[in-house]
Amino acid sequence: MNEPDTSRWRSLLKMQPTFSLELSDEASDFAKRIRDSIPQFDFRDHVSTAGTCIDFKIDPQERRFWSPHLSVQVHSLEEGSQVRARFSPRPEIWTMFMAVYGVMAIIAFGAAIFAYVQWFLGDRPWAIVLIPFCLLVIVTLHVASLIGQNLSADQMHTLHERFNQVVAAAKQSN
Missing domain, CATH: 3.30.310.80 (Kinase associated domain 1, KA1)
Known part of the structure; x- marks a missing residue:
């Protein structure tokens, strides 16, 4: 194969x-x-x-x-x-991208913990909807960086x- x-x-x-x-x-x-x-x-x-x-x-x-x-x-x-x-x-652009990546990762991690706590307490884990949103932002930034790389x-x-x-x-x- x-x-x-x-x-x-x-x-x-x-x-x-x-x-x-x-x-x-x-x-x-x-x-x-x-x-x-x-x-x-x-x-x-x-x-x-x-x-x-x-x-x-x-x-x-x-x-x-x-x-x-x-x-x-x-x-x-x-x-x-x-x-x-x-x-x-340029360093200022790279720093901005890394900051957004980091913030989205922190929000996704916090949302996962909060959703687990909600589920554990018997509430509806609505915080879990933030995780796909954060992943979407990260993927969008990555695609935007690849587009920018091609434009330059x-x-x-x-x-x-x-x-x-x-x-x-x-x-x-x-």
Whole structure:
């Protein structure tokens, strides 16, 4: 019996796409070369760095609600280093989504407890209707984030190109 291909569904449900790059350079040295190469680009004002972390952002005049940013971290390995990059919503948008997810989870948990107490006391457990509502809000937010991710695919491509340009410049400065 053949196993069903679930890779399509996993990619549809994936939030915050990631990619990585293996390097033979030491992490701190490569991060310094990246920082040193950023000023030569016209998008330098939209890149921020701190240690081995680099954030690529969309220009403010091109920003939309769903505009992503690319968070890059350079990690040391036993031999060389690894660059790990993750596309995600801007931090304020991501925080809002996580807060709503958290509030809905807390409300659903509280509703389950309250409904159990109502049932245990012989009352009608009306609080249980909040659980599907909370789940619906969570699923709706997830679908909205996937739609936003698709709407911002062009900006994700732009950020990835900027990352590639900076990495190429950093490799050349070696």
